Amino acid sequence: MREYIARLPRLIAGSRRATIDTIEPFEPAVSPRQPIDLTDDAAVTEVLNLAIQVGAVLLDSGTGAIDTQMQVRFVASMYGVENCEVDVTYNTIWVSARRGTSMPPVTAMRSVHYRSLDFTRLAAVDRLVRKIRNLAIDPGEAHTVIDAIIAAPHPYRRWVATLAWASMAGALAVLLGGGWLVAVVAFLTTAVIDRTNRLLNKIGTPLFFQQMTGGFIAVIPAAIVYENRETLGVDIKPSLVIAAGVVVLLSGLSLVGSVQDAITGAPITGCARFFELLIMTGGIISGVGIAIRLMEATGIYLPTITSTTEFDLANTPVRVVAGGTAAAAFAVASYAEFRALPTAFIGGAMGAAIVATAGHYNFGPVISAGIAASMVGLVGGLLARRALTPPLVVAVAGITPLLPGLAIYRGLYGLISGQTIDGLTAFGSAIGVGCSLAAGVTLGEFVARTLRRPRIPTRPTRALLTARSGIRPGRMTGEPDVDPDAVTQPLRKSDVRPGLTDRRI
Template sequence: MESTRAHTGQASRARQPGILTRIVRETDPPTDTMQRITAPLRTNADEAYNIRVGEVLDLAGNIGALLMASGMPATATMDQVTAIAAAYGIERCEVDVISTTIHVAAYRGPSVPAASTLHVVQSRSIDFSRLAAVDRLIARIRAGDVSSSDARNELDAIVTAPHPYKRWIATLAWGALAFATAGTLGATWLACLVSALSAMTIDRVNRRLNRHGLPFFFQYVVGGAIATAPPLLLYWFGPKMGLYFEPTVAIAAGLVVLLAGLSLVGSVGDVITGAPVTAAGRFFELVMMTGATIAGVAVVLHLANRYGAPWIDISASAPPALAEFPARVAFGAASAAAYALACYAERSAAVAAAFGGAAGTIAFLVAQGAGLGVVVASFIAAVPIGLVGRLMERRNLAPPLVVSIAGIVPLLPGLALLHGVYAILNEQSAIGFAAVLGAFAVGTALAAGVTLGEWSSWKVRRRRLRARRGSRGTRLARRGALSSAD
């Protein structure tokens, strides 16, 4: 009996190191494995492959540069470029994207130089019709319906194609955007009309300045001055004509028009998805252009106060009342659709943007009616905008980026930004900087909510596709079993 117990104790002590090893030691493979150096995939003798690699990488890089110039996040651009290269059979394609350049390289083995290409992201005005055409071309490439040479010809045609409608229609769309934005903020009909005229003037003046090569920073300074001067003059000289005009909302609507085209969604999306360099570049551009707009507003306000203009009482926006629900939703949808048209969107894309703006406005009003703060309400409002964007993409109505950018336009914090600038100019630094930081917090919440909405829609769609494939496989297996039984 004692020998049996001793033998059992020895066996237990012998098993203890093995048990401890199984508890401590990791058995799963590492999550980020280094790529192994393999044999050359191709040789220099395969000239046809080398020619095709250069053509495909040049096509993928050009498409990626166009997507980045349109405001797409860096990680989404990398995925699209990699998918294009894989669709044409290019193995081991590596893509590096920053805010100004795209580098694409195809690994061909340790003894063969990598095929690579570098593309510069040119700054250009956003054209949603061009973005939609490129999105359809990418879908055809990934489906294998077009060759690389034909795709290159189609891309050249897309890039050199004229806008779908004349410039004056886009100018009217900018005016409609300012009109609807002022209506969303609760302005009178006169204030809405003044905002629309100021926005159209900004568009025509900046277009002329852009032809002369004036940097965008100074164009935003001019835009901020134009957005401020007409409402302020009407407020100053209106009582002499028996007209009493409140300029605050009109100026704020002009600021929203200027800030609407900035890459807010792309910069925050880059931070969330792991592209900090590109995010830093885009966010710094956002800060600089916002600062230029504020400088234009500050110059006009300073000159007006110096020459005896009456005091303007600019306060932060109060929570909207639910009694104004239908009108504000209608103005929100109109703002998103007008911004899409101002950026040359197709009719289906403008309709999709209107749905996104309406969904975001409804969610924002409901959240504020429930007593939530502006930042939290903005985040909640942006989530359905991202969901609507992905839904419209599935229906082939518009790229999700169109709905994301246009949908948040009615929610941009133009009035809070104006309140902060005016407080800083009147030596109320603590209140002013708090309001400006609050405006940036609202903008960040909007972009984060859009990113979360797009991600949630993508996850739900992937689960549904898996379920459909599983049910289809089960049906095929049952049919096979029945046929074999027969």
């Protein structure tokens, strides 16, 4: 029993570390695994293009600019291109390799055009970087893999993602205190939003108008059901349905990446991302406002919300389960690997539990959100090692149920109904909660990144055996303490797209 208790922290922290966690930003690169001839322009260009393609996938998935720079520079250094400058500005990646005073530098550039979130693609690139580091594969083979990763379709069909978005909205409605009817209406409304926005995306509609359309649709079903509640014999709070729809629309935006860039030393990219986030949020607000005015013009008035209006939140166990379910559903909707779903569920459930506990002691929404996000970033980063999942997947999924959709709706309703001060206060609270979530996740990930696997004191004989042989305590064989997934296995087809079942482009 003592041995199992001693091993528990190791099981939580994991023996593996995320790829980004193993890169030291201020230390020289390790010895090149597959050095190339730096006098060969074609070879250097091939390496830079490989590194920049890796960075493009990371940036497209919401990774911060500094982390993207580090991994791009790391991939280049694995092939001996160590003296290179990397600059990531918003959606552009520049890489320039200097080759001394007698030869001109080689420069590569790539613009990242945002696609739908695909965390499986992010995980596949993470594994590719591990292979480059540990197996010393040549640039040509690595190019083949990264090209296949980028060109591969999503790992499962689109209707599965639609069901996941809808399930996320239903869980959020329960998290906010709604009953089964609110959850069903939120589920159906979000399914319609997702399919409609998909059609708009096919014809090239700008994202702002997609967000506006989603906000508009979020109001209509809830208002109609509320107006006919006596005829149907039901009771519904339309504000909860609308808030759930707003959170779903907000969840696809790069909140974590924008604030993380501003904190970690990329202010230009951070400001650009945050401004884009505000514009997209403005689209949601515009759609909701237009729908409310349209409903009032037809004689349908939503319940009045004032600064004293209270929403009966669900009890703590229900909120914990609902938060975990919403996080796991978001991970599915973002095409995460199935191995990441339990970790995402734990992150969401833990965040909801911390917010519920902090709210009980009147910590306030901003402080509660910061504490919860810090723990999600810390514990999620450690648990992500066990699932061989990039920590970003767990962090984004874990804080998604905590996004301030209800505060945004409260602020919008206040501005529309002439309660300007209450509306601006609610909007300020929403911005504060959003920034607190992103900053808390950044802090938690930083601590998780610097926290190495703990060494638990054991019996002297076992400690001496470990020191002499290099074998971890508890092992029955003499295999070394390395990452078996990254070192002992060659490249496989599954490294390109594990679990691929859909050929839709």
